[in-house]
Amino acid sequence: MHAHRTTLEPHSGQRRSLVSSAALGWTGFGAGMVEVAAGRHRIPGIVHHRVGVHVGRPVRALCRCDGRRSARIQAHGDVDVIPAGLDGEWSDDADCTILSIWFAEDFVGKTCDQLGLKPAAARIRPAFQWRDPRFQHLAWALLAELEAEDASDPLYAESLGTAMAVRLVGAEVADSRKRRALSARAAARVIDYIEAHLDERLSLDRLAALVELSVPHFNVLFRETMGMSVHRYVVQRRLERARSMLLQGRLSAGQVALEVGFAHQSHMAAWMKREFGMTPRDIVRSGQAPG
Numbered sequence: 109m110h111a112h113r114t115t116l117e118p119h120s121g122q123r124r125s126l127v128s129s130a131a132l133g134w135t136g137f138g139a140g141m142v143e144v145a146a147g148r149h150r151i152p153g154i155v156h157h158r159v160g161v162h163v164g165r166p167v168r169a170l171c172r173c174d175g176r177r178s179a180r181i182q183a184h185g186d187v188d189v190i191p192a193g194l195d196g197e198w199s200d201d202a203d204c205t206i207l208s209i210w211f212a213e214d215f216v217g218k219t220c221d222q223l224g225l226k227p228a229a230a231r232i233r234p235a236f237q238w239r240d241p242r243f244q245h246l247a248w249a250l251l252a253e254l255e256a257e258d259a260s261d262p263l264y265a266e267s268l269g270t271a272m273a274v275r276l277v278g279a280e281v282a283d284s285r286k287r288r289a290l291s292a293r294a295a296a297r298v299i300d301y302i303e304a305h306l307d308e309r310l311s312l313d314r315l316a317a318l319v320e321l322s323v324p325h326f327n328v329l330f331r332e333t334m335g336m337s338v339h340r341y342v343v344q345r346r347l348e349r350a351r352s353m354l355l356q357g358r359l360s361a362g363q364v365a366l367e368v369g370f371a372h373q374s375h376m377a378a379w380m381k382r383e384f385g386m387t388p389r390d391i392v393r394s395g396q397a398p399g
Contacts, residue, residue, distance in 0.1 A: 122147070126205075127254050133262045133309070136215030137269040139250055140208050148199040155192055157216060157232050157276070161207040161247045162186045171198040171236055178236040187238040187247070189276065194234060207251050211273055219273045222322025232276050243275040258375040264339035266312050270323050290333040294319040298330070306346055307369045312338065342369075347383055350376055354391050361388040 122145035129138045141163070151158070162182045169182040173196045182204070190196045192213050211232075220230035250268050290298070297318050302310065315338065316326035330338050346368045353364045362373040370376040377387050386394070 123149075129254060129265070132265065134265050134269070135262070136218075137209065137211045137273075139210070139254055141251070141254065142206050142208055144200065144204050144206055146200050146202050146204075148197070150197045151190070151195060153193045153195040156210040156212055157192050158190045158196070159209040159211070159247075159272075159276070160188045160190075161209070161244070161251075162188075163205040163207055163251075165202075165204075167204045168201040169198055172196070173234045173236075176234065176236070180237055182237070185239070185244050187235070187240070187243065189232065189235040189238060191232045191234055207247060209247070209250065209272070211269070211276070215269070216273045216277065219270055219322075219324065220277055223274070223324055225277065230277050240275055243272060246272045246275070258371075258378045261310070261339060261342065261369070263310050263312060263342060264337075267327060267337060267339055270312065270327065274324055288329070288332055290319065290329045295333050302342060302345060306342070306349060307367055309369075310342060343379060344383070346370060346376075347379055350380070350388075351384070351391055354388055355395065357392065361392075364388070 124143045126141040126143060128140035130140075146167075162184060164184060166181050166183045169178075169180060171178045171180075171188065173188075173190055174194050182200070188196075216232065217230070223230075246268050250265065250272070253265055253268070289295075298315055301315065301318055312323045312326065315330075316323045319326065321329065327338065330341075334341055336344075350364050350368045350370070353359060353367065354361065359367065361376070365371075365373045365376040368376070370379070373388070380391070381387055384391070
């Protein structure tokens with residue numbers, strides 16, 4: 109796991125960081141799993157929006173935020189939202205585990221600007237026990253990324269973070285669009301750019317800008333056009349290029365991994381095993397592409 113012991117904000121009461129995104133290169137947002145001891149806790153208002161997703165067995169909680177109080181049984185998947193600048197206070201009757209997610213204001217603001225939302229409609233509001241199935245799905249995907257032995261490209265986390273920001277402000281992406289796919293020229297431009305920069309850290313902002321789309325709209329149209337997410341497509345192209353280079357036998361597996369944009373050899377090997385059912389060594393020994 110990618111454990112990291114620093115915390116994002118001051119916090120009263122005992123808490124222990126289990127895993128954090130601090131070393132994963134995510135920009136504009138982050139996440140971590142924390143164990144929180146029973147008792148009273150307070151987090152002063154900070155410049156980031158904060159989301160807490162309850163994980164595991166239920167606890168009885170009393171919460172306060174922005175003058176609102178809520179007494180309830182906090183169950184697995186319950187979401188609390190504390191907007192930037194607001195403090196929060198709560199007490200739990202037992203130890204609990206929280207998936208803590210934060211979003212920078214400029215990250216959310218940029219997403220809202222790209223969606224064409226007016227400032228009044230782009231606010232994140234405080235909420236207790238928010239139950240949104242799509243947001244929960246994204247949160248569990250982000251948690252899986254945190255807990256993975258080999259994290260994916262930050263491109264994947266960026267896609268999740270953007271989609272979560274859209275859900276937090278209550279916006280819709282696809283319903284109001286007339287275009288349902290990228291034009292042939294736009295798709296070719298994006299694909300050519302990806303092919304030329306596979307060995308680099310790719311950014312959704314950059315890819316969307318190539319075809320003059322917002323990141324949320326670009327994600328939707330790319331998936332409709334290619335039948336898969338941007339991240340999935342990039343991983344597949346990296347794997348195909350790595351396979352060809354391994355079969356050429358000119359570079360070691362470690363060198364190949366770096367040449368095609370994987371963080372290290374074990375990251376590439378894990379994806380090859382998952383997608384091809386073969387390790388880099390298996391591919392070299394076989395001397396042929398996996399079926």
